[in-house]
Amino acid sequence: MATSDARPTEMRERILTAAAIEFADRGYAGTSIGLVAEKSGTGKGLVQYHFKAKSDLALALVHASFSKAPFANVLGDARPAHGIEAIVASIRGVAGAFRDDVRVRASVRLVREYHLIEATLPTPYVGWITRIGMLLREAEVAGEVPGGLDHDREAWHLVAYFSGVQEVSNRLTEREDLPERIEEMLARSLAALGVVNLEAFL
Amino acid sequence: MATSDARPTEMRERILTAAAIEFADRGYAGTSIGLVAEKSGTGKGLVQYHFKAKSDLALALVHASFSKAPFANVLGDARPAHGIEAIVASIRGVAGAFRDDVRVRASVRLVREYHLIEATLPTPYVGWITRIGMLLREAEVAGEVPGGLDHDREAWHLVAYFSGVQEVSNRLTEREDLPERIEEMLARSLAALGVVNLEAFL
Incomplete structure (x- = not known):
């Protein structure tokens, strides 16, 4: 064989x-x-x-996906990006992974079904919120956003908004409209953050 | 007995x-x-x-919740509201129902677990998106938002953002911070829509 x-x-x-x-x-x-x-x-x-056990398969997939670049960080192979550019790359990268990488898709579904799984899965969202909060601090230092934002709070909202966009897109179109919806979300979110020279990032 | x-x-x-x-x-x-x-x-x-069957219990709960006021409409008992006021009341009403009404909480979970259920559940999101789109049209006629918005697209984003806020709040704090997060979401979303005289609605 x-x-x-x-x-x-x-x-x-x-x-x-x-x-x-x-x-x-x-x-x-x-x-x-x-x-x-x-x-x-x-x-x-x-x-x-x-x-x-089946739960070991689930854990292995979720751990691999969550330690992967776009969730905690920006895309591994891309040239180093900072501030708003890195946030946009990260959000587009995660959206792309949701569409194209069956291991990421499986992990997202498993994390939602955590109550069924006899193992402790990593908590979703928190790593990405922390990372985006750091990037917003970078963006402030670089003058890309106005001073005085609550970076962690804004990061929470970016991740929550993203999460809802992927969920509704998945449910209503099986993620066919996800790239378009993500661009719409980015335009609205970056404008709400008061990003200076917005068009340069979209 | x-x-x-x-x-x-x-x-x-x-x-x-x-x-x-x-x-x-x-x-x-x-x-x-x-x-x-x-x-x-x-x-x-x-x-x-x-x-x-168990699926009949699930169907009865989901149908009752989805036909209830806040999902498709604004709160039943409240005085009639229009435009932006009705949108804000609807979003706060659904968030309150998620926290306080176990039948709504059950329905939301069942709709997420639809793959496990041997019955056709109603599609979530679409009724609420349609209703909010209509209210945005009303808001434009009343001069509450600038002309030229794509009402259905903006409604889609309000519902998606809401959906992510409740999901992340649920996962990270069991919805304890949901009221606060909803107010933050409303402030960001209404500003992004260009709502005139914003403070009057929050």
């Missing part, structure tokens, strides 16, 4: 991708170790060699 | 309230007809006389 030749790290990745597809599509309750084994073209024993 | 004396409509309401508490707390998957019977102080047979 071709799959038996795969090296352990390759097999682990293949299992995680299969699990992500199932979690994103069926949710935590609808996914089983047996289904993940079938979808990754291997057996239950090999899945359980890498991940003892 | 006292419960046997209850008239059918009273018993139906008692069962629905017990179901709402369980759905809000444990979600759809964690709730059963047996548990609802126990919590409403009756038997499985009587629950099933009113609601054949």
Whole structure:
């Protein structure tokens, strides 16, 4: 069998991708170790060699997604960005990941279904709020926003607004209109922050 | 037994309230007809006389909440409000219902868990977006907002922003900071809409 030749790290990745597809599509309750084994073209024993329980699959996906660049930080490969430019890149990056990366999609769904999962998942939102708060402080020093903003409060609102935009876009259009809605959100939010020379960032 | 004396409509309401508490707390998957019977102080047979399946309990709760005033309309008992005043009353009313009304809380959770439920739930958001779009048109006629806004698009963003605010507030503080966050959201959103004489509405 071709799959038996795969090296352990390759097999682990293949299992995680299969699990992500199932979690994103069926949710935590609808996914089983047996289904993940079938979808990754291997057996239950090999899945359980890498991940003892279904909750370990969920944890591995969520931890990997949450430690990834756009959630806590800006895009890893992009040239270094600062202040408002970094905030815009981060919000666009997370929106893109929601659309294009099934592991991120699975993680977002799993984090919403945390009550079903017998493991402690990381708390969503807080890392991103902290990071955006820091970037708003940078933006103030650089003269990109007026002084006197409550940076952490504004960061909270950016993350909450983003979260609602992705949720409603997902529910009403399966995220088809997400890029357009994100640009609309950015225009409204940056204007509300009083960003100087707004057009340069959009 | 006292419960046997209850008239059918009273018993139906008692069962629905017990179901709402369980759905809000444990979600759809964690709730059963047996548990609802126990919590409403009756038997499985009587629950099933009113609601054949668990999905019928979920449907009844969601339909009642969605047809209720604040979702599609403004608060039922309040004096008639128009334009921006009605939008503010509607957003505050829905936020209050999320905090104080276990049937609304259950409905919101059930609508999020729609993939688990063997019944077609009404689509969330769209009724409220339509209603707020109409109120924004009223507001334009009354000179409360500048002309030329895309009312339905702005309504979409108000509902999405609200949805994210309640989600993040729920996740990080179990909605303890929701009233404060809603006022912050209203101040930012009405300013972004260019509402004339803003302070009069907040």
